[in-house]
Amino acid sequence: MDFLTLIGGPAFTPTQAEELKGRINKHAGLESPGRAAFTSPTQLDTLGAEGLAPLRYVDNRRRIAEPECYPANPNGSPGGVAGVRSKDGRVLALMPHPERTIMADVASYVPPYVPL
Numbered sequence: 001m002d003f004l005t006l007i008g009g010p011a012f013t014p015t016q017a018e019e020l021k022g023r024i025n026k027h028a029g030l031e032s033p034g035r036a037a038f039t040s041p042t043q044l045d046t047l048g049a050e051g052l053a054p055l056r057y058v059d060n061r062r063r064i065a066e067p068e069c070y071p072a073n074p075n076g077s078p079g080g081v082a083g084v085r086s087k088d089g090r091v092l093a094l095m096p097h098p099e100r101t102i103m104a105d106v107a108s109y110v111p112p113y114v115p116l
Contacts, residue, residue: 035075035076035077035078035095036077036078036079036081036084036095037078038078044078044079044081047079047081047084048079050087052084052085052086052087053079053081053083053084053085054083054084054085054092055081055082055083055084055092055094055096056079056080056081056082057069057072057073057074057077057080057081057082058072058080059072060072064079064080065080066079066080075095077095082094082095082096083095083096
């Protein structure tokens with residue numbers, strides 16, 4: 001599978017990033033096989049404790065989706081990590097691809113009747 005269309009997707013967890021504070025969003029996005037990887041078990045704990053993982057995949061009860069919780073955690077990311085941010089909040093890296101839901105020319109499939 002190259003991409004999975006994901007409706008629901010990540011929720012925003014408590015963070016210092018102003019644009020994400022207090023938000024839980026459902027959105028459509030596409031997911032590829034990549035996932036978060038950590039070189040030590042403490043890295044994931046540190047990200048959570050410092051609020052540096054503001055995007056997490058959640059299940060339908062808004063609990064963090066563990067790696068084996070497909071399709072809520074489509075790529076099996078540890079701790080449901082879907083995005084990380086820098087300590088100063090200026091950089092946000094995310095794994096879902098929301099641009100594929102708003103830009104037809106980068107979509108996995110575009111019906112022939114949709115103008116590009």
